[in-house]
Amino acid sequence: MIQFCDVRKRFGDHVVLDGFTLDIPDGQTTVIIGASGAGKSVALKHIVGLLSPDFGHVIVDGRDVDEMDRVELMDMRSRIGYVFQSAALFDSLTVEENILMGLNRRGLDRATIEERVSWSLDMVELGVSADSMPSELSGGMQKRVGIARAIAVHPEYILYDEPTTGLDPVTAGVMNDLIAHIREEMGTASVVVTHDMRTAFAVADRIAMLHQGRVLQVGTVEEFRKTTDPIVRAFIEGRASGLDLSNIMTQQWQVPS
């Protein structure tokens, strides 16, 4: 289980997370929605210790991430698959070598590694592209390789950062089906960060809306469809009215690397 407990994070003058509290149960897909710049990706990076909270705690399986030493942090990261918004493939390596990067750290024998590479590429239907370089692939294919790299290590959690951003509707639909299929096949707990409501409704067991640094509403897909909260409704329906636009516009900052 992953828990955010009153997490606060700011970059300079920009308060990004301000009392963010959320439980992510095992075996379910939790989708975090919110406007661009609302802090969804920042929240995700806290889970794997790429960012540390200014205040509050991020707990993974009962351990505070910020209090882990290097060995514990590496061990925790090895149990989590992270799918980046930009895919973040190593552009000097082939597709297969990208997937091997994670597997080579596991002390697995050669046969198991080969079987895992083959299995993960089959899962994302990219078996024929194993020898391709990332630059030879489309954006959608790169994201699928990113997913293959994440699932190859058989993680306990998979974190998806904007998995459908920048994709055409058909490819986005394929990606949604893939996320759902992986969940069914592996039974892994997933956290999906997105502002795409089609994705949220397609893959979520639970949805949490992040607004002004904290969770505005948590519920099932049905509860979100029926919500009467004006801000949530406006976001789901893609209407500007009902949203505090000035606040949203001031959230267009960039996370320091």
Next chain:
Amino acid sequence: MDHLLARGNPGLLDWVERVGSSARNAWRALADVPTWAPLVVGQMRRLGVDSIPIALFIALFTGIVLALLSATLFIGAVPPYFVGALVGKTIMMELGPVLTGMALAGRVGANIAAEIGTMRVTEQVDALETLAYDPLSFLVVPRVIAGTLMFPVVTSLAVAGGVVSGWIAAINLLDLTSPEFFKGLRMFYEGRDIWFGLVKSASFGTAITLAGCLMGLKATGGAEGVGSVTMKAVVLGAMSILVLDAFWALVLLK
């Protein structure tokens, strides 16, 4: 102790903490041999072997200019074989290591900073971390070790190239014979000339690759951020060469 430090100078405690943390991280990365060891040979080829042409190019022309310049200075004042002495001594001890270092500060330092900077801004460094790799072990250590080992090799070739070009220039463009040139070359030669240059070039290799790596890891934003850290890496590398050059002269020549 912490309180005393903090009361005296709040920034001091912070600085001490950062230095301690950096030292701990560096030690941890060096100890992670299984991660960096397989990558060293590839980096030695990229940073070292591939740099040989530019180093030789610079050395060849430096040797020619030195021969002609020393002839201008010495002919009529001292015996002509001093041309060989000046070319050999200057290239082995100073110009070979420093000019090679300067050229590699541009080629290697910029290459490393741009590569790692691009990896940083495209989240590839974050991806490494999520795959349980330490970026210091995977990106920094193999490059720094490769640079430290290969810069003396490249410098040795550059020194040899510079001396040979100086000799060829001396016998073809000046009224100097080969025996005269080599007489001068041997006359003032000391064993220290070689290892002095090699020790310097090894330290240049460490400084340039470290500057490139650390600047690259600091990249933020996009292309502009990568460009900025690349420029800083080259400037920092070049400045480090000059400082180290003076340092080694003070330490080893006194």
